[in-house]
Amino acid sequence: MVYDTEDNKHDILPKIEDVSTVMETSTDRPLDDVLIKKSEYPDDETIEYQSFCFPCDIKSEPESIDESTEIYFDPKEWLINDNNSGKIRAPRQNEFLYFLLEDSRYSSYLSWLDRNEGLFKIHQPERVIQLWTKVKNRQTNGVMDYDTFARGLRYYYQLGTMIKTHRKYTFRFKMLANE
DNA sequence: AACCCGGAAGGACG
């Protein structure tokens, strides 16, 4: 994944016009129809990934942590059309975090410390982890905790997509400008 | 105590 400091959020988040089109044409159609239709859209080389969102008919389960401030969750909003493989998949852990950081709804969960440096801090790890497990929906029997979540992120160090900060709840994407 | 780190093993999924 490439983190270009010159990107604006529309390069990585769903475009408003895309969302409205899908909402108008496919509120009661299966997901596959929607995705097939989406694949007909002209490709923009600057967009590495696209995700889709449209009205949801699935209610979230009650949460263990403070439901009153829970942000509405639709699993289908988080699917990614991988332009490399042409397949639909859940986001990677780094993609997931980047989406969150670029969406002001989640600014209480985590936020940039220095966006140009790719530096960010997780303020509410339990919420981020809970959302991650819902987005990923991986069939496991263990319990995802911060240690497990952070171990996943540490693999990005050796992959070169993230840089160590050694600071609490603080991580750093490797941006193009840092190369 | 609560993080951060990376090795080891192995699972889930495309």
Added chain:
DNA sequence: GCGTCCTTCCGGGT
């Protein structure tokens, strides 16, 4: 069946 990306567990460091 295979490679990637985690998930789980852990011992050691800060």
